[in-house]
Amino acid sequence: xxxxFETFYASHRDEIFRFLERRLGRxxxxxxxxxxxxxxxxxxxxxxxxxxxxxxxxxxxxxxVVDDVRRRKPNAELPELLTEDGLPAYxxxxxxxxxxxxxxRAAIVLRYGYDLDYDAIGAALGSTEQAAxxxxxxxVRRLRKEKS
Amino acid sequence: MTVSPTLDERxxxxxxxxxxxxxxxxVITDTPVGPLLVGVTDHGVCRISYDPxxxxxxxxxxxxxxxxxxxxxxxxxxxxxxxxxxxxxxRRHFDLEPDLRGLSPYNQKVLAExxxxxxxxTTTYGTLAALTGNPRAARAVGTIMNRNPIPIVLPCHRVVGxxxxxxxxxxxxxxxxxxxxxxxxxx
Numbered sequence: 513x514x515x516x517f518e519t520f521y522a523s524h525r526d527e528i529f530r531f532l533e534r535r536l537g538r539x540x541x542x543x544x545x546x547x548x549x550x551x552x553x554x555x556x557x558x559x560x561x562x563x564x565x566x567x568x569x570x571x572x573x574x575x576x577v578v579d580d581v582r583r584r585k586p587n588a589e590l591p592e593l594l595t596e597d598g599l600p601a602y603x604x605x606x607x608x609x610x611x612x613x614x615x616x617r618a619a620i621v622l623r624y625g626y627d628l629d630y631d632a633i634g635a636a637l638g639s640t641e642q643a644a645x646x647x648x649x650x651x652v653r654r655l656r657k658e659k660s
Numbered sequence: 661m662t663v664s665p666t667l668d669e670r671x672x673x674x675x676x677x678x679x680x681x682x683x684x685x686x687v688i689t690d691t692p693v694g695p696l697l698v699g700v701t702d703h704g705v706c707r708i709s710y711d712p713x714x715x716x717x718x719x720x721x722x723x724x725x726x727x728x729x730x731x732x733x734x735x736x737x738x739x740x741x742x743x744x745x746x747x748x749x750x751r752r753h754f755d756l757e758p759d760l761r762g763l764s765p766y767n768q769k770v771l772a773e774x775x776x777x778x779x780x781x782t783t784t785y786g787t788l789a790a791l792t793g794n795p796r797a798a799r800a801v802g803t804i805m806n807r808n809p810i811p812i813v814l815p816c817h818r819v820v821g822x823x824x825x826x827x828x829x830x831x832x833x834x835x836x837x838x839x840x841x842x843x844x845x846x847x
Contacts, residue, residue, distance in 0.1 A: 516718035516729040553680040
């Protein structure tokens with residue numbers, strides 16, 4: 513069961529703010545902070561487990577940093593999507609997903625590592641929303657089987 | 661750096677304004693009966709507690725209404741206002757919708773009947789039991805009063821024993837007496 517949002521927010525708000533402030537400066541970090549936790553709130557009821565909540569909220573914050581930079585400097589080199597530990601989200605999921613077929617692995621990483629919706633994942637994989645959903649659920653089924 | 665109180669409050673207000681919360685709660689610190697924790701959903705007021713330590717309530721609120729439980733003062737403002745008026749003796753009836761989702765049908769029926777007991781009047785556990793079609797359920801009614809999720813607004817302080825003794829109150833008999841005095845039901 514996932515913790516009440518108050519608990520989750522209280523545990524991570526300060527480190528998320530420090531992370532955003534280092535990358536965006538104080539002023540822009542304040543907007544990014546609010547956006548990060550509003551996005552987290554929107555997705556929160558769909559979370560099924562309290563594993564990796566910290567990595568998850570850092571991933572959301574990272575994507576907001578990237579969006580912010582892209583909006584301000586459309587031609588700038590994009591920073592790597594880093595989590596607080598310095599690992600990109602796909603690296604964190606790597607030990608779990610390494611043995612999956614490439615498409616299933618990509619769907620799972622984009623879904624659970626980057627919190628993309630299936631529409632966006634389909635677009636990223638050059639296929640459809642439905643195919644992305646099927647690939648992710650096939651991957652999850654396979655991981656469950658391997659872990660049990 | 662930690663999050664400034666201003667930014668923290670801004671996020672909490674934005675979360676409520678965007679209707680992203682299952683429960684917003686806050687603590688009203690300065691009432692004559694001590695601090696009260698108050699919870700509210702989009703359906704109405706869902707919690708009033710004499711125990712203001714939110715840690716004791718978060719899990720239960722999340723289980724009953726959903727995991728997005730967050731302290732946010734704005735959604736609680738109208739409840740705070742009505743309670744203030746009540747404690748000042750200027751309000752005899754609350755215009756607040758109770759949110760009783762998740763309670764058993766009998767529990768809801770008893771609390772609905774309780775809501776009709778008027779300001780300044782008392783009734784007995786047995787009478788409430790009879791009114792809900794179950795004259796021998798006085799004890800069950802007592803348990804339901806003891807676990808009333810919205811005391812004061814749902815006036816379980818107006819329910820007393822058949823002998824007229826105050827009997828019990830989850831918030832302590834002192835508070836029950838205090839509320840009944842305020843309403844003029846006790847001299």
